[in-house]
Amino acid sequence: MPRIVVDVMPKPEILDPQGKAIVGALPRLGFTAFSSVRQGKRFELTVDGEVTEEILAQARDAAATLLSNPVIEDVVNVEVVEA
């Protein structure tokens, strides 16, 4: 079944406390190559049947209204993934 993947990230200008904690933990495990981490969210919306333009538009609408809060987050990707 096809899925629509929606990726949401905290806005660049917003400090991401979780990413900051992760970047602090990485060197303790020997991962020293990473200077910054930002943590986002990935949603997978399963569609019964074909993903039409109309369904994709619905996904974009859901991403903007419910899956993300435009005050603090950006929808960075909406794409169809075939199962």
Place this chain on the structure above:
Amino acid sequence: MTELPLIGEAVAVAAHPQLAGAKIGVVTFPGTLDDRDAARAVRLAGATPVALWHADTTLGDVDAVIIPGGFSYGDYLRAGAISRFAPLMAKVIDAANSEAKLPVLGICNGFQILTESHLLPGSMIKNDHLKFLCRDQVLRVENNTTDWTGDYAVGQEITVPLKNQDGQYIADEKTLDALEAEGRVVFRYVGWNPNGSRRDIAGISNAAGNVVGLMPHPEHAVEAGFGPQAGSGTEGLGFFTSVLNKIVGDNK
């Protein structure tokens, strides 16, 4: 050390006879925790609390609404994000924006629901120190012209409990400047900023002053012996008496 009574003395609130007729709705969502405390605060202030359920499609004849704290829908997705689309919230949003300007107070998770509903600007993200924090917090009242703060003095400091994980108030600089310029920063943290909130903001209002949201919990500081040890322990009661005086004033 002074010994505190196990059970506080009943606070005799000089209730105006008209106050008991005032009805204040308290909304319960799945995962709400502080609805009973909010209802108790309403009763102690002299009014009648009315239980409202998130799936209700009418507000009935309430004179004001409190959206209490807790973890509605387990804070899944974002704090307040799913509750914002509850059937009752559509009614709350309409009533708050209507000509009648229904007074609405959002406490903690209620504040988060109000920002997700766009009744109040900005948003809350995780505390800058990433921990859940529970403490008695000093706040400064910055605006006493809202429906919920009329019984306080500007500059008055009150101590009420604070308990949250996603309490860091953020908004863009333009929004923050506008809030400051319009006097819509209603409460600020004093002494220590417990979560990294921009400009020490603890609570804000909408432009009309009928909608107020804050992270700390005035409903837990309404009864002697049960509230914070600092101060009178009942310094949150003013929220509830303020809105009653506003309601009674309007009905004169």
